[in-house]
Amino acid sequence: MSLQMVSTFSNSSLLQPGFSLLNFDGHVFLFGQKGWPKRSCPTGVFLLDIKQNELKMKPAFFSKDSCYLPPLRYPAVCTLRSDAKADEYQYIIHGGKTPNNDLSDKMYFMSLVSKTSKKMTFRCIEKDLGGDVPEARYGHTINVVHSRGKSISVLFGGRSYTPLAQRTTEKWNSVVDCLPSVVLIDFEFGCCTSYILPELQDGLSFHVSIARDDTIYILGGHSLQNNTRPSNLYKLKIDLPLGCPAVTCTILPGGISVSSAIVTQISDTEFVLVGGYHSDNQKRLTCNTVVLKDGKIEIVESVSPEWTPDIKHSRMWFGCDIGKGSVLLGIPGANKQIIPDANYFYILRCKEAEEDIKEELVTQICSQTSSEDPGDSTPFEDSEEFCFSAEANSFDADDADTYNEDDEEDESETGYWITCCASCNIDINTWVPFYSTELNKPAMILCSSGAGHWVHAQCMDLSETMLLRLSEANVKYFCNEHIDLNKGLQTPPKVVCLKKPPMKPLRRKKTMKLPTSTKKSFLRRLFE
Numbered sequence: 001m002s003l004q005m006v007s008t009f010s011n012s013s014l015l016q017p018g019f020s021l022l023n024f025d026g027h028v029f030l031f032g033q034k035g036w037p038k039r040s041c042p043t044g045v046f047l048l049d050i051k052q053n054e055l056k057m058k059p060a061f062f063s064k065d066s067c068y069l070p071p072l073r074y075p076a077v078c079t080l081r082s083d084a085k086a087d088e089y090q091y092i093i094h095g096g097k098t099p100n101n102d103l104s105d106k107m108y109f110m111s112l113v114s115k116t117s118k119k120m121t122f123r124c125i126e127k128d129l130g131g132d133v134p135e136a137r138y139g140h141t142i143n144v145v146h147s148r149g150k151s152i153s154v155l156f157g158g159r160s161y162t163p164l165a166q167r168t169t170e171k172w173n174s175v176v177d178c179l180p181s182v183v184l185i186d187f188e189f190g191c192c193t194s195y196i197l198p199e200l201q202d203g204l205s206f207h208v209s210i211a212r213d214d215t216i217y218i219l220g221g222h223s224l225q226n227n228t229r230p231s232n233l234y235k236l237k238i239d240l241p242l243g244c245p246a247v248t249c250t251i252l253p254g255g256i257s258v259s260s261a262i263v264t265q266i267s268d269t270e271f272v273l274v275g276g277y278h279s280d281n282q283k284r285l286t287c288n289t290v291v292l293k294d295g296k297i298e299i300v301e302s303v304s305p306e307w308t309p310d311i312k313h314s315r316m317w318f319g320c321d322i323g324k325g326s327v328l329l330g331i332p333g334a335n336k337q338i339i340p341d342a343n344y345f346y347i348l349r350c351k352e353a354e355e356d357i358k359e360e361l362v363t364q365i366c367s368q369t370s371s372e373d374p375g376d377s378t379p380f381e382d383s384e385e386f387c388f389s390a391e392a393n394s395f396d397a398d399d400a401d402t403y404n405e406d407d408e409e410d411e412s413e414t415g416y417w418i419t420c421c422a423s424c425n426i427d428i429n430t431w432v433p434f435y436s437t438e439l440n441k442p443a444m445i446l447c448s449s450g451a452g453h454w455v456h457a458q459c460m461d462l463s464e465t466m467l468l469r470l471s472e473a474n475v476k477y478f479c480n481e482h483i484d485l486n487k488g489l490q491t492p493p494k495v496v497c498l499k500k501p502p503m504k505p506l507r508r509k510k511t512m513k514l515p516t517s518t519k520k521s522f523l524r525r526l527f528e
Contacts, residue, residue: 001287001305006328006345007054014046014057015330015343017318018073021048022091024112027120028322029060032073035099036431039416042440044071047120050322055345063113066124068439070432072096072104076142076155078211080109080187092144092153095137100430101173103136103160107185127187132194134183135160139205147214147240154216154238155183157204159224177203177224182236184245199234199249202226206259210271210290214238217297219290220276222259229279231255233297254299258284264350266325269293272302272350274327275317283317287350305348325351416441420455421481434458435467443467449482 016034022045023029030046037044041059049056062069075096081089090111096104107127114121140158144151159175167174180200184193207221218234233255239246261276261284273288289302311317311331319329327348417428426442435443435457443457445467457467460480470477 001303002349003305003308004053004347004349005308006050006347011057012055012343012345015345016073017316017330018097019320020075020077020093021320021322021328022077022110023323024120025115029120030057031071031077031093032075032096033071034073035071036428037071037440038428039441043069043122045122048322050347053347060120060122063121063123066122067108067126068433069093069108069110069124070098070104072098074138075104076140076158078142078144078153080144080151080153092142094134094142094155095140095158097138098432100432102432103138105134105136127190129185129190129192131192132183133192134194135178137178140178141207141209141218143209143211143216145211145214145216145238147238150240151187152238152240152245153185153187154211154236155185156181156209156216156218156236157207157221159203159205175224177205179203182247182249184238184247193245195247197247197249199251202230204230208258208261208263208273210263210292212292214240215295217292219273219299220256220258220261227280229257229259229277231257233299235297252297254297256288256299262319262321262327262329263290264321264323264325264327266351272325273299274348274350275319275329283314285312308346310344311346322347325349416444418454420444420453420459421479424456424459426456426459435464437464437468445470445477447479447482448476449478453479455479 014033014035015030019030019032021028022031028048028050030048031044033044033046043060043062045060045062046057047060049058072093073096076092076094078092079089080092090109093108093110094104094106098104107129109125109127111123112120113123134155137158137160140155142153142155144153157180158178160178162171162174162176180197180203182195182197182200184195185191186193202223202225204218204221204223208219210217210219214237216236216238218232218236220229220231222229233252235250235252237248237250239248256273257278258273258276262274263271264274265271269292271290271292273290276284278284285304285307287302287304289300291298291300311329314331317329317331319327322328327350329346329348330343331346333343417426418424420426431442433439437443444454445457445460445462447453447455462470
C-alpha cells in the first residue's frame with residue numbers, strides 16, 4: 001500500500017463527509033456536495049480529474065428530461081446492470097440528507113446519456129415506489145442481487161429521525177436506528193416487500209455490504225440503541241423463483257467490530273477494508289483483506305500503510321473508493337488551511353503498479369466511512385460513503401473547463417441570492433424549491449418602482465398561479481414595499497359625470513274655494 005497526499009485545490013470545501021463517488025466509463029464523479037448547488041454547476045455533480053496527485057473539479061450536466069436531484073449526503077448508492085456480466089449500467093440512489101438536514105425517501109436512477117471531451121450529460125429519473133415503502137433514512141446500504149435470471153435490489157439498515165409522535169422539545173432532531181428489516185424492491189413495478197428475519201435483532205447503520213450473485217455479506221456497523229459496534233457477520237441469500245422471493249439469513253463467525261469503513265476491490269475475489277472506527281473516540285488504523293471464493297468469505301488482517309501524523313491525530317476522517325484499488329481519504333484541515341473549511345486529502349493505493357490491470361469487476365460494494373459534518377453532529381458519529389467497482393483512470397478532458405469556486409460570482413450578494421427586502425429569508429445554503437417551476441434557483445420578479453429591482457416571488461407571498469399570470473401578462477408589478485407608494489403617486493382618473501335633467505313633478509290644478517259671504521255678494525250683483 002502507498003499513501004500520497006493530494007495537492008490542495010480551491011474548491012475542496014465542497015467535499016465534506018457524506019459525499020459519494022460515481023464511476024462512469026472510467027471517470028469518477030462527485031455527488032453530494034456541501035450546501036446547495038450554485039449557478040456554475042446547478043446539478044451539484046462534478047467530474048473529479050485526478051492527474052499527478054492533483055485534483056480538479058469540472059461541472060457535469062443533466063438532460064432536459066431529467067428530474068430534480070438534490071445534493072444528498074449519506075445516501076445508499078449501488079450500480080444496476082441488466083445482468084451480472086452486462087457492460088452498461090446505471091446508478092441507484094436512495095435516501096440521504098439534504099443540505100437542510102431533511103431526510104429523503106425517494107429513489108433515483110442516474111445514467112450517462114452522452115459524453116464528449118468537454119461535456120458529460122446525465123439523465124436522472126425518480127422511481128415511484130409502492131407497498132412496504134422504506135421510510136426516509138441515511139447511513140443504510142442498497143445492493144442488487146441476481147438469481148435465476150432475475151434482478152432485485154436489497155435495502156438494509158440506516159437511521160431516521162424520531163417519529164413526530166415521540167419527539168420532545170429537548171430531542172426534537174434526535175435519530176434512531178431503523179427497524180432491522182430487509183426490504184426487497186422490484187425495479188419493474190416499484191413494489192417494495194419487507195422481511196423480518198429472526199437473526200437480525202438490532203438495527204445497524206454505517207455498515208459494509210458486499211453483494212455477489214444472489215448473496216449479500218453484511219459486516220460491522222453501529223447500533224445506536226445499544227451504542228455498540230457488534231462483530232457480527234451476516235450472510236443474506238435471496239432466491240427469486242417464479243413465485244414470492246425467499247430470503248434467508250445466516251450468522252457467520254469471523255466478523256470485525258468496525259463502523260464507517262471503506263471497501264475497495266483489488267481483484268475479482270479480493271477486497272481491502274480501510275478506515276472506520278473501533279469506538280466513538282478511536283479510529284481504526286488497521287486494514288483487512290476480504291476474500292470471496294466458492295461461496296465463502298474470509299477476513300484476514302493485512303499490512304497497513306504508514307499513516308501520516310496528521311491522519312493519526314485527526315479527530316475524524318472520511319473518504320470513498322475511487323475504483324481500481326484506490327481510496328480517496330480526507331481529514332479536517334482545521335486552521336492549517338488557507339481556505340476556510342478546507343480539508344486535507346490523500347490517495348491510498350492498495351494495489352501495486354504492476355498489479356494495476358484493467359479487469360471487469362462485477363461485485364457490488366456498499367460501505368460507510370468516517371464521520372458526519374462536525375458542525376451538526378457530535379465527534380465520531382458514524383457517517384456513510386459508498387464504494388463502487390469501476391476503473392478510475394486519468395482524464396483527458398480539457399483543463400480549460402475546470403471548475404474554480406473562486407471564479408464564480410458571489411451569489412450571496414448578487415444574482416438570485418440577494419436580500420430583496422427586510423423580511424427576505426432566502427439563503428443559498430438552506431433554500432429548497434418552493435414553486436414547481438423552480439429547479440436550482442429561486443423564482444424572481446421585477447418590481448417597477450423607480451429604476452426597478454428584483455425580488456423573490458416567495459418573499460412576496462405570491463401564489464404559483466399569480467406568478468405564472470404575471471410572467472405571461474405585460475403588466476407592471478410593484479413589490480410589497482412599494483405598492484402603497486405607487487398608489488399614492490398615481491393621479492386618480494377624472495370621472496366625467498353625466499348631467500341628467502331634473503324630473504318635473506306633476507302639478508295638479510287647484511280650485512279656489514270662496515267663502516259663503518263672497519258667493520252671496522257675487523250672486524246679488526249678478527242679478528241686479
